[in-house]
Amino acid sequence: MNGGFSEFFNRNDYFLITPAVLLALFGCGILLIDFLHDTRQKFMNALTALVGLSFVAYQLIRIQNQMDAVQMPELAGLNNSLLVDHFAIFFMLVCVAATFISVLISVRYMEIEHENHGEYYALMLFSLLGMYFMITGMDLVTLFIGLETMALSGYVLAGFLRGDKRSNEGAMKYFLLGAFSSGLLAFGFSLLYGISGSTNLQTIAQALGQRSSGDPLASLALLTTVTGLLFKVAAVPFHQWAPDAYEGAPTSITGFLSTGPKAAAFAFLMRILLVGLAPMRDSGWKPMLIAVAIVTMTVGNLAAVTQNNTKRLFAYSSISHVGYILLGLVAGNETGLKGIAVYILVYAFMNLGAFTVLVALRHGNVIGDEIEDLSGLFFRNPGAAVMMLIFLLSLAGIPPMAGFLGKYFIFLSLIETGHTGLAAFAVLYVAVSLYYYMRMTVMMFMREPVEREPLTLSPGIRIALGLTLAGTVIIGLYPEPIIQLATSAILR
Numbered sequence: 001m002n003g004g005f006s007e008f009f010n011r012n013d014y015f016l017i018t019p020a021v022l023l024a025l026f027g028c029g030i031l032l033i034d035f036l037h038d039t040r041q042k043f044m045n046a047l048t049a050l051v052g053l054s055f056v057a058y059q060l061i062r063i064q065n066q067m068d069a070v071q072m073p074e075l076a077g078l079n080n081s082l083l084v085d086h087f088a089i090f091f092m093l094v095c096v097a098a099t100f101i102s103v104l105i106s107v108r109y110m111e112i113e114h115e116n117h118g119e120y121y122a123l124m125l126f127s128l129l130g131m132y133f134m135i136t137g138m139d140l141v142t143l144f145i146g147l148e149t150m151a152l153s154g155y156v157l158a159g160f161l162r163g164d165k166r167s168n169e170g171a172m173k174y175f176l177l178g179a180f181s182s183g184l185l186a187f188g189f190s191l192l193y194g195i196s197g198s199t200n201l202q203t204i205a206q207a208l209g210q211r212s213s214g215d216p217l218a219s220l221a222l223l224t225t226v227t228g229l230l231f232k233v234a235a236v237p238f239h240q241w242a243p244d245a246y247e248g249a250p251t252s253i254t255g256f257l258s259t260g261p262k263a264a265a266f267a268f269l270m271r272i273l274l275v276g277l278a279p280m281r282d283s284g285w286k287p288m289l290i291a292v293a294i295v296t297m298t299v300g301n302l303a304a305v306t307q308n309n310t311k312r313l314f315a316y317s318s319i320s321h322v323g324y325i326l327l328g329l330v331a332g333n334e335t336g337l338k339g340i341a342v343y344i345l346v347y348a349f350m351n352l353g354a355f356t357v358l359v360a361l362r363h364g365n366v367i368g369d370e371i372e373d374l375s376g377l378f379f380r381n382p383g384a385a386v387m388m389l390i391f392l393l394s395l396a397g398i399p400p401m402a403g404f405l406g407k408y409f410i411f412l413s414l415i416e417t418g419h420t421g422l423a424a425f426a427v428l429y430v431a432v433s434l435y436y437y438m439r440m441t442v443m444m445f446m447r448e449p450v451e452r453e454p455l456t457l458s459p460g461i462r463i464a465l466g467l468t469l470a471g472t473v474i475i476g477l478y479p480e481p482i483i484q485l486a487t488s489a490i491l492r
Contacts, residue, residue, distance in 0.1 A: 017078070019063075019132055022056050024125075024126075024129055025052075026048060027052075027123075030122045033048070042118075043107050043116075045116075045118040045121045046104075046107045049125060050104070053099055053103070057093065060096070076138070080200060081138055081199075081200070082133075082139075084136050087267070087270075087491045088136045090485065092132060092136070094259075094263045095135070095261075096128065098259040098352060099125075105356050105461055105464045106121070106253075112363060123156055124153070124256065126149065127154055127261065128150075128260065130149030130151070130264075131264035132146065134150060134264045134268045135268070137271065138201050138275070139200055140189045140192065140201070151178050154174070154178075155178065157256070158171040158174050160249070160253065161248075170246070171248060173244045174245040177241040178232075181227070184225075184228040184231070188221050195221060196208070201275045204277075209279040213283045218284075222285060229269045233265045235293075236292065236298075237295065239296070242318065243316065246315035247312050249311075251368070252355070252359055255354075255358075255359070258355075262344075266344060289326050293323045293422075296319060296320065297323035298323075301317075301429045305436050308370060308371050310370065311369045318351070321347060321395075323426075324343065324406075325340055327426060328409075330422065334490060335416055336409070336410065339409025339413055341486035342483065343406030343407070343409070345482065346405060346482075349475070350395050353464075353465065357391070357465070359461060361377075371440060372450065374443040376443075377445075379449050380451070381454060384455060387469050388441075389441055389445075390469065390473065391468070392440060394476070395437060396434045398434070400477055402471065402476040403476075404476065405476060407426075
């Protein structure tokens with residue numbers, strides 16, 4: 001071949017896949033150098049992962065600057081199967097930030113669990129690699145490969161505590177239901193390919209636009225595709241894997257799974273619905289999402305009330321938040337899409353902040369994932385208790401915390417589009433969420449501590465708490481820069 005790879009790849013292609021290449025190189029590098037470190041040096045694996053994530057963030061900003069320099073809203077590559085725009089940069093940076101914080105809180109936790117291996121951090125980078133193609137993909141094959149790369153890494157990470165039966169059980173349920181949902185999604189994708197003769201989302205949208213609204217083949221493709229996607233975001237009734245996977249996974253991975261992969265899954269969902277399936281909005285997926293959002297908020301909030309395990313409580317809380325985010329897609333206007341971007345960003349900070357406090361509770365024989373383990377936290381470490389209170393208030397959507405901002409835009413978008421009943425229904429569940437979050441607050445501030453010794457925080461946890469607290473408080477008090485950033489990231 002005279003042209004070599006230049007016949008298939010141009011300079012722009014190499015530029016756009018650089019973040020993915022960096023993640024692959026650093027992930028493989030961690031696997032190669034892990035055996036050089038003894039037990040006391042295993043933290044070097046985490047440090048290598050943090051350096052790799054910093055390079056990826058820098059490269060994403062370079063791509064953003066390049067788009068601004070040439071005054072182009074997007075850059076396409078790999079024969080239009082990859083599209084990097086402001087939407088993709090925003091969601092990818094959220095995923096990088098979530099992974100960065102998750103690595104920080106993992107070091108001490110995995111040392112206590114005696115599972116501080118290099119493959120743990122490599123799998124986190126490989127999962128982020130899959131997220132990159134999920135977020136930037138404009139082709140069904142690219143999207144599906146990205147999804148499975150992320151999902152397979154997540155299955156292994158969820159069961160990383162090999163000697164823990166809960167971890168094994170949660171990972172197996174996650175894997176089996178994830179495989180089932182991937183099969184549904186692949187079937188839906190095959191139908192879309194059969195309808196359009198192409199795997200490109202824009203071509204699929206054109207083909208669907210030429211078919212009648214009641215076309216049975218298009219309806220079946222919509223049903224199977226959306227069902228597979230709703231599994232990935234843990235929307236009811238496709239949420240069964242989440243509580244067990246969250247409970248069994250290492251606490252640091254539970255925080256990771258509830259933020260980074262979920263942000264990527266929503267970006268994936270928005271690409272499919274707002275681009276590929278856009279012609280079927282009013283007669284197809286919008287009524288479906290209304291029903292799913294209502295049931296998801298109901299089941300998530302009511303189930304969380306009865307939980308005594310903090311990780312299961314946060315699992316159902318996460319499910320309820322999925323319902324709120326879906327309402328932004330139901331509204332479908334600029335305010336709603338902006339609200340989704342803001343919601344996912346602030347959710348990453350406040351949820352990871354709460355999980356960081358839970359990780360800090362793990363020591364000795366104390367797992368730290370029961371609500372009773374929070375008893376008297378204020379007397380053991382006042383700073384950690386106050387920060388946990390801030391994160392919980394933000395998750396409930398209480399102003400002036402950042403969580404209020406996401407809910408505000410979602411509710412405003414519903415009112416603007418005439419869905420006032422849905423808005424009122426969603427507001428009612430804020431009171432329910434406040435109840436189960438305050439159960440944890442009562443434990444921290446009004447109960448005697450089970451253990452009397454002060455709670456010490458590792459350097460990684462201190463840094464993670466500082467980052468998540470800053471994101472939760474500063475965005476809430478001064479939201480204008482984030483609102484502008486989210487506005488630029490609207491999928492057009």
